[in-house]
Amino acid sequence: MATPLTASKLLKALRDEGLVVHEVREWRTHNRNAKGPWGPLNGVLIHHTATEGTGSSVDLCYEGRSDLPGPLCHGVIDKRGEIHLVGNGRANHAGLGDGDVLRAVVNETDLPPDNEADTDGNRHFYGFECINLGDGQDPWPEEQQTAIEKVSAAICRAHGWSEKSVIGHKEWQPGKVDPRGFTMDAMRTRIKKRLADPAAGPKDSGDGGGTERPVPPKPQHPPYEPFPGRDFFRADAYSAVITAMGERLVAEGCGRYQEGPGPAWTDADRTSYAAWQRKLGFSGKDADGIPGKVSWERLHVPNV
Structure with a gap:
């Protein structure tokens, strides 16, 4: 008991x-x-x-x-x-x-x-x-x-x-x-x-608070934009990386933009990225629209 x-x-x-x-x-x-x-x-x-x-x-x-x-x-x-x-x-x-x-x-x-x-x-x-x-x-x-x-x-x-x-x-x-x-x-x-053996230990954390499966090695060709970290995607973020991300989201059928995408991080970017996370099977906090390492590497954002 x-x-x-x-x-x-x-x-x-x-x-x-x-x-x-x-x-x-x-x-x-x-x-x-x-x-x-x-x-x-x-x-x-x-x-x-x-x-x-x-x-x-x-x-x-x-x-x-x-x-x-x-x-x-x-x-x-x-x-x-x-x-x-x-x-x-x-x-x-x-x-x-x-x-x-x-x-x-x-x-x-x-x-x-x-x-x-x-x-x-x-x-x-x-x-x-x-x-x-x-x-x-x-x-x-x-x-x-x-x-x-x-x-x-x-x-x-x-x-x-x-x-x-x-x-x-x-x-x-x-x-x-x-x-x-x-x-x-x-x-x-x-x-x-x-x-009979000790526990394996936790995997690396991924999107949101969830733990995700290991990511295979990133291919060298074509080059993809490395994950910039969750803190990169704050209200005042402005980068060509965000534009490239948005274009990939649109290509994956997850774009929720009325105009753009552009270099400024907006609510439309977050809504679009949440759609991508859900497409990958994530839910709850793992689909909050803030990029995590696993979902980012699966998106294959071109290196800018």
Whole structure:
């Protein structure tokens, strides 16, 4: 049993494991705590979304459905292996499950069959939804499976748990089939191996407050404008670099200019750049319209 991690501690644990993490909207205070208790925490529950597409899946897990309000988990793991945090606290993801399974998770012993639905799982489990159709045909990229492994290991490290504190939804609630496409026994073997070594450490930060995937080496030809730093893009900025950036945004279909672009940094530049960040799949603070290193290098602004 464990006290729930604070939002900051959860974020740090995930990044310390070397994960790419995006903070979605007001995830730090987004929860269902008013509807029931949150904690003590006993384990990690892995799901599949039965959806496709990162943006729509993340929005669904944040907002929920008319019959099931969000958040529907704590984090979404996309096909690239990046994490989108959508809730902190009680979430509508586990439902009623088998109390015997919970006791096995607490004791870190072999799981019994889940043949009862008599225990509130939303109180006791962190939940992570993995984007997959769950039809047995939709592939599970290695990047995504590694992220599931890392997420689970990060939380287990934070609480001093073993891999036996990580289960699938299908092992908790009768009638569930998720996650479908890999076995939880194989995943627990991977988590056990990872826990035997120290955490990988955080990656470099990228746009906004989010951590992004490593950037491949920048090609030498043609030459591109190096990232000038976020502080460059202030209200009084005036540079040919900004014009070149705007022209690239227009070329990528993200231009939101009524006139220009020009050398002065304007609201139109920021709105256009936010559209580019969203096109790359960033959201929340990672799509605030202020260039970050990763999105800048992907834009390929010509060297001026």
